[in-house]
Amino acid sequence: MKFAICQELFENWEWERQCRFIAEVGYQGIEVAPFTLAPRITDVSPERRRTLRRQAADHGLQIIGLHWLLAKTSGLHLTSSARASRQATADYLVELGRACADLGGDILVFGSPAQRSLEPGVSRAEGMDRAAEVLKGCLPALADRGVKFCLEPLTPKETNFINTCGDAVELIDRVGSGNLWLHQDVKAMLTEREAIPDLIARYAPRVGHFHANDGNLLGPGMGPTDFAPIFRALLDARYDGWVSVEVFDYSPGCEKIARESLANMRAALSRAM
Numbered sequence: 001m002k003f004a005i006c007q008e009l010f011e012n013w014e015w016e017r018q019c020r021f022i023a024e025v026g027y028q029g030i031e032v033a034p035f036t037l038a039p040r041i042t043d044v045s046p047e048r049r050r051t052l053r054r055q056a057a058d059h060g061l062q063i064i065g066l067h068w069l070l071a072k073t074s075g076l077h078l079t080s081s082a083r084a085s086r087q088a089t090a091d092y093l094v095e096l097g098r099a100c101a102d103l104g105g106d107i108l109v110f111g112s113p114a115q116r117s118l119e120p121g122v123s124r125a126e127g128m129d130r131a132a133e134v135l136k137g138c139l140p141a142l143a144d145r146g147v148k149f150c151l152e153p154l155t156p157k158e159t160n161f162i163n164t165c166g167d168a169v170e171l172i173d174r175v176g177s178g179n180l181w182l183h184q185d186v187k188a189m190l191t192e193r194e195a196i197p198d199l200i201a202r203y204a205p206r207v208g209h210f211h212a213n214d215g216n217l218l219g220p221g222m223g224p225t226d227f228a229p230i231f232r233a234l235l236d237a238r239y240d241g242w243v244s245v246e247v248f249d250y251s252p253g254c255e256k257i258a259r260e261s262l263a264n265m266r267a268a269l270s271r272a273m
Helices: 015-025 046-058 083-102 124-144 165-175 196-206 228-236 254-272
Strands: 002-006 029-032 062-066 107-110 148-151 180-185 207-212 242-245
Touching: 002 254, 015 029, 015 046, 015 254, 029 242, 046 062, 046 083, 062 083, 083 107, 083 124, 107 207, 124 148, 124 165, 148 165, 148 207, 165 180, 165 196, 180 196, 196 207, 196 228, 228 254, 242 254
Parallel strands: 002 029, 002 242, 029 062, 062 107, 107 148, 148 180, 180 207, 207 242
Antiparallel strands: none
């Protein structure tokens, strides 16, 4: 099992320092939030992308992909009633895919709750239609660059659109693309009716990426969730992708969170085997 960490936790650190510390702790991959690099991914030059990739590789790290894709942007929205906004969103997702490939990654994780929530008066069916339109508009270009797009269900506290694994798979099936996958996130799955190991087993063939965190918004093992059954389910499902730490409460400090998260995951994996 390969462990990565989402680097917005270290947003105020210089990139090379991030890479050095993440590698020293023992992670193998780094997952990038584009807003930590520039206001728009198109502001990150080809030369800068090559430098970021090289510096990560110099520390034995792979940049695995991008998440928080539309965070801190304006005019972009997956289910907007404005066709121009939806087209701009599809175009920008293509640019994110190009950057992802340039950085050496092959995963785009679509969370971005504020940029997908349904506007007042928009039905779920209309949202699905609009989201499918946007995805169909960008997925062929992503496939050309070898990048897979992963839809992330989020909690009802965060968004009113795509709250369950079932919701995401419904949209995936509607789009019908081979490089559109389900993303599973522990915090989000804790709000579903089924237990997390059951959700992992049910959707195993559809999962392209996995985020480890806890219901208290800290890292894996830093809250009440027992990760041994989760890792056992991933092993039983023969999941061979990345398990990436994503946290939302930074108060214990980035270094403590990174170290404890990896140690807790390794301990849980040992108990699961």
